[in-house]
Amino acid sequence: MAKSSDLKRPMTLMVISNDPERIHMALMMGATASAMGRPVTFFFSKSATPFLTAGGWDSLKTQAGATGPEMDAALEEKGVADSSILMDGLAALDARFLVCEAALREHDIDVTSLIARPAVEIAGLAEIIEKGQGGDWLTF
Template structure:
């Protein structure tokens, strides 16, 4: 068995993780950021394609607070605070880590339009490309992985 060191891989062989972030669940969007930041930290390129209810996570100033929690009686804010109290990275920390490590953020034009969010302000500190499924698929690499969350 050979182990490939991603830092020594040539540009053509670099692995990529492409995430379709569809769910409007706070916990699922949070975990998509966990996966993205871990992939980035291990040398993989990452594209996060937010669509439908998950698109709210990219709205200004903190649209993620409007994501619905899966846990009954909780809010996105209370879950995030609880994570922080237990030493788990918060939503903002993960989003910043992804941006700092070079993640590509995309938001689905159709998803925004379907929810009437196309004119809402997006987070100014992130470079967010608005595009469609074809744009996302053209960004994905044949030698990468694609996950739907």
């Protein structure tokens, strides 16, 4: 069993894959940790960056070829929280969402196309290295 001091350590989730299954797992991990009282920061970069744009989830496909919304529908049918429920929960739990400034340029993403809820901050690696010090790191 985790010590109570372990539950307050920050958790940084680096999301770099555009696979909806990996993104969904990162959201589930972050929601669980945040609900347990841990400060959670998501850092989206590389091919995961479009997820944080309006309509970005619709364009992503699983390895089996299902779109993000198709995967969500299948999850919802089975009683599993889909991406929109998880994002709403993470916004309510004050999880931080950061997007890599370099990845925005890499993927020609205009900042005005970023989602509004949860709020997305533009940052670089130095930000997450500093804020995530002493915590747990996972990459998806």
